[in-house]
Amino acid sequence: MKLLQFYHLLDANKTVQVGVLIRESTVIQLNVNGNMRDFISNLASSTICRKDIEQQIEHAKVIYELNEIKLLSPLTNPEKIICIGLNYYDHVIESKMEVPKKPVLFPKYNNCIVGNNDIVWIPEEVQQCDYEVELAVVIGKAAKQVPLEKAMDYVFGYTVLNDVSARDIQLNEPQWTRGKTIDTFAPMGPWIVTVDEIPDPQQLSISLTLNGNVMQLSNTKELIFNVPYLISFLSNTITLQPGDIISTGTPPGVGMGKNPQVWLKHGDVTEATIEGIGTLRNRFISRK
Structure with a gap:
């Protein structure tokens, strides 16, 4: 459904x-x-x-x-949005960082959430606004200390999330939180596809276009830490609740990794697409 x-x-x-x-x-x-x-x-x-x-x-x-x-947005008030950074090998390389031995975690909050065709507002302070298409996992029931082999039993479904990031804030402060949690910086949707319609979340084409030009194109099989691992890993210390979201990371092709770099500007439109789920479309407007 x-x-x-x-x-x-x-x-x-x-x-x-x-x-x-x-x-x-x-x-x-x-x-x-x-x-x-x-x-x-x-x-x-x-x-x-x-x-x-x-x-x-x-x-x-x-x-x-x-x-x-x-x-x-198909969810407007999840208790938790847990995002995974640096979770595609090629994205790690383009980010000039080391391959993580454990998942890199950061939060987003409900103030970030907007839906399909909604505006993403770029604050005047932000000059390096970036896009990141991600597969988002929606938790279906309370999950605590879940063994790896049982992890998929806790998935309700999947949606598309654009992990919009202010790189000039994210990478110039001691932690990533402020650059990741700006108002409207988590467009999500257009809907949730229930788990029965996605036989294998590790075999999905994932892409993003900017003003019609393909910027990201990969497959979730390239994830470093896959969906069951992330659920098991997180639930060992964080009890996941129904409606919680795990955003699994972005593939290569982000604006920061381009040469020359590409930053989102006033009037830009992104379309983030994941096979079997759909396309999340948003326009970016600068606040002055």
Whole structure:
């Protein structure tokens, strides 16, 4: 299933709804309590089950076309967004850093989250704004000290995340957090594809275009630390909760690694695409 969050364009209250995309442009509104994070938590606690959702789809009462709704980020309030740095070999090389022996971790926060077709705002302070397409893993149930062979049992689904980065802040301060957690610097979407539709997250084409030009093109098979390893590794010390996001790192081709370097500027448009999931499109606007 392709699950999404939205509100109807004629709804003055902009009430957030959870829906499922069927065919290419039709959305069925689901009768669920709360937002996507609540929905995932209720599935985990058996408050609702997949059969309930399938029956709602079969007997749909509220149906929209995509042009009738405002598509939001599929998750707007995860408890945690844990990002993995330097997780593709070629990206490590272009970054002129050493291959990590353990995953490199940094956070993003909910203030960073925007959705498909939303604007990413570049602060006046930032002169070196960069793009990073990433496979984001959505956790489906509480995970603590998970053995490697059981790790995939804890995945709810996958989405696309653009780990927008202010390199001039990130690389000139003692830690990466401020340069990674600027408002709107985590576009995510357009929806969550449930785990049953992605047989192997380590075999997905991943790419990003800037104004229509291909900048990143790789495959998730090139990950240094794969999805089950990351879930097991993190859960040994951090209890993962339903709706938590692990963003698995970016492949080579970032603006910092180009010669000459390429920085996002006012009016630029990125399209981040992952096979089997979809395309996340965002425009960048400079704040003055």
